[in-house]
Amino acid sequence: MRKKKVAGIFMSLMVAAGVMAGCGSASTSGDADKDGVIKIGANLELSGGVASYGQSIKEGIELALEEINKDGVNGKKLKLVPFDNKSDAPEAINGATKLISQDKVAAIIGAATSGNTKAQIEIAQSNSIPLLTPTGTSADVTVQKGKLNDFVFRTCFIDPFQGTVAANFAAKELKVKTAAVFIDSASDYSKGLAASFKELFAKEGGNVVIEEAYLAKDTDFHAQLTNIKGKNPDFIFVPGYYEEVGLIVKQARELGLKVPMMGADGWDSPKLVELAGKDALNNTFITNHYSSGDSDPKVQDFVKAFKAKYKDKSPDAFNALGYDSAYFIADAIKRAGSSDPKKIQKALAETDGLDLVTGKMKLDKNHDPIKSAVILEYKDGEQTFKTKVNP
Amino acid sequence: MEQFIQQLVNGISIGSIYALIALGYTMVYGIVKLINFAHGDVFMVGAFIGFYSITIFHFGFFPALLISMAACAVFGVLIERIAYKPLRNATRIAALITAIGVSLFIEYGTIYIRGAQLESYPDNIVPLKNFEIFGVTISGKSILILAVSLFLMMLLQFIVHKTKIGKAMRAVSHDMDAARLMGINVNNTISATFAIGSALAGAAGVIFGMYYTKIEPLMGIIPGLKAFVAAVFGGIGIIPGAMTGGLILGVIEALVSATGGSLWRDAVAFVVLILILIFRPAGLLGKNVREKV
Numbered sequence: 001m002r003k004k005k006v007a008g009i010f011m012s013l014m015v016a017a018g019v020m021a022g023c024g025s026a027s028t029s030g031d032a033d034k035d036g037v038i039k040i041g042a043n044l045e046l047s048g049g050v051a052s053y054g055q056s057i058k059e060g061i062e063l064a065l066e067e068i069n070k071d072g073v074n075g076k077k078l079k080l081v082p083f084d085n086k087s088d089a090p091e092a093i094n095g096a097t098k099l100i101s102q103d104k105v106a107a108i109i110g111a112a113t114s115g116n117t118k119a120q121i122e123i124a125q126s127n128s129i130p131l132l133t134p135t136g137t138s139a140d141v142t143v144q145k146g147k148l149n150d151f152v153f154r155t156c157f158i159d160p161f162q163g164t165v166a167a168n169f170a171a172k173e174l175k176v177k178t179a180a181v182f183i184d185s186a187s188d189y190s191k192g193l194a195a196s197f198k199e200l201f202a203k204e205g206g207n208v209v210i211e212e213a214y215l216a217k218d219t220d221f222h223a224q225l226t227n228i229k230g231k232n233p234d235f236i237f238v239p240g241y242y243e244e245v246g247l248i249v250k251q252a253r254e255l256g257l258k259v260p261m262m263g264a265d266g267w268d269s270p271k272l273v274e275l276a277g278k279d280a281l282n283n284t285f286i287t288n289h290y291s292s293g294d295s296d297p298k299v300q301d302f303v304k305a306f307k308a309k310y311k312d313k314s315p316d317a318f319n320a321l322g323y324d325s326a327y328f329i330a331d332a333i334k335r336a337g338s339s340d341p342k343k344i345q346k347a348l349a350e351t352d353g354l355d356l357v358t359g360k361m362k363l364d365k366n367h368d369p370i371k372s373a374v375i376l377e378y379k380d381g382e383q384t385f386k387t388k389v390n391p
Numbered sequence: 392m393e394q395f396i397q398q399l400v401n402g403i404s405i406g407s408i409y410a411l412i413a414l415g416y417t418m419v420y421g422i423v424k425l426i427n428f429a430h431g432d433v434f435m436v437g438a439f440i441g442f443y444s445i446t447i448f449h450f451g452f453f454p455a456l457l458i459s460m461a462a463c464a465v466f467g468v469l470i471e472r473i474a475y476k477p478l479r480n481a482t483r484i485a486a487l488i489t490a491i492g493v494s495l496f497i498e499y500g501t502i503y504i505r506g507a508q509l510e511s512y513p514d515n516i517v518p519l520k521n522f523e524i525f526g527v528t529i530s531g532k533s534i535l536i537l538a539v540s541l542f543l544m545m546l547l548q549f550i551v552h553k554t555k556i557g558k559a560m561r562a563v564s565h566d567m568d569a570a571r572l573m574g575i576n577v578n579n580t581i582s583a584t585f586a587i588g589s590a591l592a593g594a595a596g597v598i599f600g601m602y603y604t605k606i607e608p609l610m611g612i613i614p615g616l617k618a619f620v621a622a623v624f625g626g627i628g629i630i631p632g633a634m635t636g637g638l639i640l641g642v643i644e645a646l647v648s649a650t651g652g653s654l655w656r657d658a659v660a661f662v663v664l665i666l667i668l669i670f671r672p673a674g675l676l677g678k679n680v681r682e683k684v
Contacts, residue, residue, distance in 0.1 A: 001600060123641070175481050185654055187432070203484075212588075212653060213653055213654050214653060214654075215608075215654065217613075219603045219610070220405050220603065222401035222404070222405070222645070223398060223402075223645045223647075223648030223649055223653060223656075224648055224653045225399050226394060226397045226398055226401060226649065227394070227648070227651070227653075229394075229397075230394040243605070246511070246604070246605065247604060247605055250604060254521060254528065254530055255397075255528050271509065271511065274511040275509075275511045275604055275605055276516045281428060360493060386654060
């Protein structure tokens with residue numbers, strides 16, 4: 001009720017302003033910036049299949065906005081307008097339309113998945129509103145068919161980057177010379193990671209001695225693992241999802257393959273530990289966006305603030321990326337010195353050296369962040385922070 | 392060489408599981424001439440019953456195996472009574488399509504009841520060590536699988552050839568109407584066949600869960616199809632044929648993977664099926680004799 005009244009006052013003020021200025025075009029960009037408030041839309045999966053992603057991101061954003069609004073941005077406060085896209089692409093399109101035309105937001109954060117983000121690209125592009133996905137890692141979110149979606153951004157690194165990080169870690173930290181690559185040939189994610197791993201590992205002087213493949217839903221990997229064992233690699237890269245990886249790690253250890261194994265964020269699930277068993281998982285590593293065990297003071301401050309706000313809950317990667325997304329936008333608005341979406345877009349694209357919880361960030365020409373990744377090691381079934389790798 | 396032997400061992404382990412499922416397939420086919428496509432799903436149900444008896448009721452491996460076999464036997468009889476019995480005199484294609492329907496019903500019924508998420512068998516149910524002989528690792532579990540499969544096969548042979556119910560089964564398989572005229576209770580005999588076949592599938596489910604850890608509602612599809620290939624390979628309806636077919640199929644798959652064709656593994660299994668159907672339709676051990684069980 002009160003909101004309506006306020007809106008009513010705005011409307012009349014606006015009309016009055018328009019009349020006084022004698023020009024009707026004043027309403028295009030100024031709407032997001034009324035009464036010292038800049039509206040930011042959040043088109044997230046708050047219910048449905050991947051609700052936990054959307055909820056976590058929202059928690060992160062809310063914590064960040066609380067902190068940001070203590071001082072404000074250019075004397076204004078940021079206000080979050082959440083929209084639940086029900087983990088559904090058509091609903092995500094509706095959300096983007098509503099946030100842009102009805103709420104007149106200056107930028108949209110969301111969605112959590114690459115698919116629901118892609119659904120909104122068309123609308124964001126045609127209305128010139130920046131769209132920032134916290135966790136959409138698919139490469140074709142920002143660049144489609146060789147063309148950059150100039151209003152689309154992301155806070156997370158893209159899939160192939162993790163392969164690069166893993167190769168770096170294997171060659172420099174573990175100092176391995178030979179590696180085996182075992183990929184899920186039914187998944188683009190797995191193939192993308194493997195390709196970037198092989199490229200950099202070769203550049204670092206390593207040698208990929210064998211490549212084996214499996215298909216999602218397979219349960220027996222003994223034959224391929226026996227082939228791998230025959231080549232005696234120092235290291236095995238398995239960029240798959242936890243469902244198969246759990247069995248691969250278990251069966252590899254049963255066959256006496258004791259070398260370090262490594263994967264990416266696809267391993268990150270409690271189910272992995274159940275499937276593989278705690279002992280088999282020792283001496284395995286994953287790359288991830290963030291770790292709450294990182295000793296960086298920036299991360300520790302975030303963990304402390306998050307725990308204080310959300311009843312001692314330890315923040316996960318989604319929380320951290322949501323939190324960073326809000327800071328990413330706030331920083332751009334500050335540098336743009338305006339709430340004009342086009343100026344925010346320009347500022348976002350120029351981001352360089354922004355210090356976030358998930359690492360120091362710089363955008364490349366494809367709007368993909370170049371930033372650090374963390375490497376976690378499994379010790380007795382627990383993920384422990386191993387190191388942070390800068391690109 | 393070591394690697395070759397290791398691949399043979401791998402193949403025999405997976406082959407024993409195919410064989411165990413194929414035993415149930417072949418038995419039901421031998422007696423009612425029905426390819427029971429729901430067999431792979433009974434296998435899945437067996438794996439879940441075993442899982443819940445271990446995690447919720449804290450039974451050991453062997454009690455869980457027996458509970459799962461008993462529950463699957465009842466389940467198999469229910470399927471037969473509800474879905475197949477009314478179609479006993481219908482065309483074979485009608486019964487076959489019903490079997491596919493029952494299979495989908497069990498798969499998605501399970502997903503409806505408990506969701507599609509996977510479960511993992513606890514790691515420590517059978518405290519078996521791995522052996523290392525001349526550089527070849529043989530897991531204690533795969534020896535257990537082979538032993539259980541062989542034991543169940545022999546038990547099955549004994550039941551079919553040495554007991555009264557087995558005699559009735561052979562009679563029904565030979566000529567259902569004549570058997571009925573001779574005073575054999577055909578309905579009970581067929582139910583017994585389904586009970587035994589499904590119990591074997593249940594056993595295979597628990598063993599699969601123990602060996603591979605991961606179980607989920609759609610896990611029965613591929614092993615079910617492979618077991619079907621194994622049964623046809625060995626000569627469908629012939630009990631030692633199912634065992635041989637399963638083991639050979641497992642070894643073929645492992646060797647295909649060994650030569651670098653791991654992505655062709657499933658394709659090769661079905662190519663084997665096609666070749667067998669073309670060149671030796673009665674299967675490896677099949678002869679053109681009428682008596683099959």
